[in-house]
Amino acid sequence: MNLSAAFKEWSLICEALGSGRQSLILRKGGIREGRGGFTFEHDQFALFPTLFHEQAERVRTACPPDTQKPGQPDYQPGDEIKIKYWAQLDSTWTLTLWDTVSLLEPFHIWSSATIRERFDWAQSAGDPPAIRVALVRIYRLGQTWRINYRSEHGGCRSWLKLPPVPQPAWDERKPVIDNGAFTDIKNSLQKIAGVPH
Numbered sequence: 001m002n003l004s005a006a007f008k009e010w011s012l013i014c015e016a017l018g019s020g021r022q023s024l025i026l027r028k029g030g031i032r033e034g035r036g037g038f039t040f041e042h043d044q045f046a047l048f049p050t051l052f053h054e055q056a057e058r059v060r061t062a063c064p065p066d067t068q069k070p071g072q073p074d075y076q077p078g079d080e081i082k083i084k085y086w087a088q089l090d091s092t093w094t095l096t097l098w099d100t101v102s103l104l105e106p107f108h109i110w111s112s113a114t115i116r117e118r119f120d121w122a123q124s125a126g127d128p129p130a131i132r133v134a135l136v137r138i139y140r141l142g143q144t145w146r147i148n149y150r151s152e153h154g155g156c157r158s159w160l161k162l163p164p165v166p167q168p169a170w171d172e173r174k175p176v177i178d179n180g181a182f183t184d185i186k187n188s189l190q191k192i193a194g195v196p197h
Contacts, residue, residue, distance in 0.1 A: 003043040003170065007087065007155075012059055015167040016109045017138045018047070018085040020177040021061075024108045025087075025134040026101075027158065028118040038132055040092055041071070041159055046145070047085040047138075048153070048160055058114040060072070067189055075149040083145040086173055087136040089168050091186065091196035095119075096130045103175035103192045107185065135189055137182055137197075141165070142172020 009017075009025070016022040023068060027038040051074045075081065095101050101119055105112065119131045153160055175182070190196070 003044070004108050005041075005045040006048040006083070006159055006162045007045045008048045008050050008160060010059075010125040011051060012055050012061070013109070014085060015089045015158065016059075016061070017087070017136070018140060018176055020138070020181075023135055023177070024104065024184070024189075026104070026108065026110065026115060026118060027132050027134075027137055028121040038158055040089055040132070040134055043089040045087055045089075045159075046083050046162065046165060047087055048083060048162075058111050058136070058178050059109045061109045061112055075150050077149055079149040081149050081153075083147065084141055085176075086139040086141055086170075088139070089134055090137055091135040091189070093193045093196055094130055095132045095133055095193060096128060098129070100193060101131055101133075104189075106180040107189065117129040118161045133193065135186060137196065138176045140176055141169040142174075143169045145169050172174045 003028075007025075013022065013025075017025075052077060070147050098116070098119060101115060102112065108115075115131070122128060122130050143166070177185075
């Protein structure tokens with residue numbers, strides 16, 4: 001088990017995952033991940049919140065008061081990053097039909113235009129449109145993990161290597177939704193997207 005992997009995601013999405021409003025990650029890939037785009041490299045990882053200045057315009061929900069506001073700059077070296085959530089990968093799909101992707105809207109907060117942009121991204125490399133989807137079980141760490149932002153945390157990459165998560169935070173983690181609710185979400189997704197692969 002890798003307790004030092006971290007996945008970079010918009011702060012608004014981290015909060016949606018951490019509040020149980022969302023259990024999906026939909027990804028096209030960062031520019032440093034090559035022509036093949038994004039892959040789910042780890043089955044467990046911390047959620048590393050990022051400050052993408054347009055994120056509030058690209059979701060279908062109000063911006064929580066404790067998250068980044070439009071126009072706020074990115075982190076600077078030395079800034080404190082608060083890592084509150086841990087994700088466990090459950091199932092993955094690669095979806096190639098927009099009609100299927102559009103049915104996922106109740107399970108995430110991104111705008112349709114944002115997801116369509118990610119879906120169509122592969123065409124810029126000459127590949128058919130597709131998007132990678134993951135169902136994740138989210139846990140709130142027992143205590144907020146505070147780290148200092150470094151320049152190597154920046155850039156268009158999805159995965160980071162951090163120091164191991166502090167043991168008390170790990171030992172006291174709790175799922176943000178119960179087993180029954182998670183099973184219901186998984187069953188609903190399989191009806192839409194088919195057998196995970």
